[in-house]
Amino acid sequence: MSERTSTSQPAGRFDADRAVALARQTLEIEANALLGLKERQGASFARAVEAILKCSGRVVVMGMGKSGHVGRKIAATLASTGTPAMFVHPAEASHGDLGMITKQDLVVALSNSGESDELNAILPVLKRLFIPLIAMTGRPSSSLARHADIVLDTSVPKEACPLNLAPTASTTAQMALGDALAVALLDARGFKEEDFARSHPGGALGRKLLTHVRDVMRSGDAVPRVRTSTGFTAMMREMSSKGLGATAVLDDEDRIVGIFTDGDLRRLIEKGRDLRDLTAGEVMTPNPRLVREDALAVEAADLMEEARITSVLVVDEAGRLIGALNSNDLMRAKVI
Structure with a gap:
């Protein structure tokens, strides 16, 4: 002017x-x-x-x-x-x-x-x-x-x-x-971003860069798990009681061999299969996506988004099952 x-x-x-x-x-x-x-x-x-x-x-x-x-x-x-x-x-x-x-x-x-x-x-x-x-x-x-x-x-x-x-x-x-x-x-x-996050632990960036999978995962008895030989009805009871929307499937040596999710259940129903006589090993999705406990929670979120899944199993350095988390856990932690 x-x-x-x-x-x-x-x-x-x-x-x-x-x-x-x-x-x-x-x-x-x-x-x-x-x-x-x-x-x-x-x-x-x-x-x-x-x-x-x-x-x-x-x-x-x-x-x-x-x-x-x-x-x-x-x-x-x-x-x-x-x-x-x-x-x-x-x-x-x-x-x-x-x-x-x-x-x-x-x-x-x-x-x-x-x-x-x-x-x-x-x-x-x-x-x-x-x-x-x-x-x-x-x-x-x-x-x-x-x-x-x-x-x-x-x-x-x-x-x-x-x-x-x-x-x-x-x-x-x-x-x-x-x-x-x-x-x-x-x-x-x-x-770097990591340095900024350390001085802003309460902010959104701080949560993304400082929160690890171990901080938000479910562990111990809260992690649903069944054997490959577990019957379908018993597997569904395990899933329902833990409320994760999925369960890990383990072999007799406690190694992760698969996962069964709500999505898998929906697809089986759509196919009209008789589910009563099936076992976890017959209906599971083999070789599931896994994430390490020391990974950043935001990495788990990226993995779930990329694979279009809502739950992921957590393992330690030796590959043993120690936890699980889903998208709701990440949202509660304000990582996503």
């Missing part, structure tokens, strides 16, 4: 078109701010990433007001992507919390103006401790920038606020640059 939307509106009167126009204007201003930020990234950004990689302690993120809120998010993002980090409030740092920062740490300080009194008050202490300081500021000539070892310019042409006062585009720029640091760092560290 070439002109900013008027800042005045009669009190108590809602204008839907005006609200939509302001939304579009805000997004355009912030998008342009990010594009400008993109073009300014170069040697300073690379130095910041390198300094953090060399840090043997933690990244301590600091900021006041809205910059502080952004700083908390940046610290959380860094911590969850392989870079130990924490947020320390500058005002609290002046009253004892500065003791949380050690000589092995590195400080990332956020201030759009670069003149935050609370931040500037502790800069001399950081200097005396020889703690590296990365400044994210909208004023590269500010007091914060002059004290910093590395300056990341987060300046924006204007705020999205119609009054050009409330931090909007400037905090968006800070947030985006923090994300850029986190992404560059996780790439440099070789951070």
Whole structure:
């Protein structure tokens, strides 16, 4: 937009078109701010990433007001992507919390103006401790920038606020640059999905990458099993009592030779066979799909989907039957 939307509106009167126009204007201003930020990234950004990689302690993120809120998010993002980090409030740092920062740490300080009194008050202490300081500021000539070892310019042409006062585009720029640091760092560290899952065990990805078959399988007496010589009626009682929808079929030496499922039963009925005199060995599906107990549960889910089956038998390293699971077990564990 070439002109900013008027800042005045009669009190108590809602204008839907005006609200939509302001939304579009805000997004355009912030998008342009990010594009400008993109073009300014170069040697300073690379130095910041390198300094953090060399840090043997933690990244301590600091900021006041809205910059502080952004700083908390940046610290959380860094911590969850392989870079130990924490947020320390500058005002609290002046009253004892500065003791949380050690000589092995590195400080990332956020201030759009670069003149935050609370931040500037502790800069001399950081200097005396020889703690590296990365400044994210909208004023590269500010007091914060002059004290910093590395300056990341987060300046924006204007705020999205119609009054050009409330931090909007400037905090968006800070947030985006923090994300850029986190992404560059996780790439440099070789951070993988498994690493992310370990720091997010309660999330969907954590469940998929950390849950093993042994964690969700049925074991012991809950695993239905019959011999090849077991009669059809006895086999059905075993299946019904265990509620898996299938049963393992074992030979006389306890080796798995087959499986019988609800699907097998349905197909036999459709063929009109007399089932009363049949044995498990006569109706089973031989050479069933098996999964190891130490496999990931998501691998079992993939196997079941690929083979179009709903149950799978679980074996140990020696190939002995030790468990079973079906799709319902995986759904309860929120693996699928």
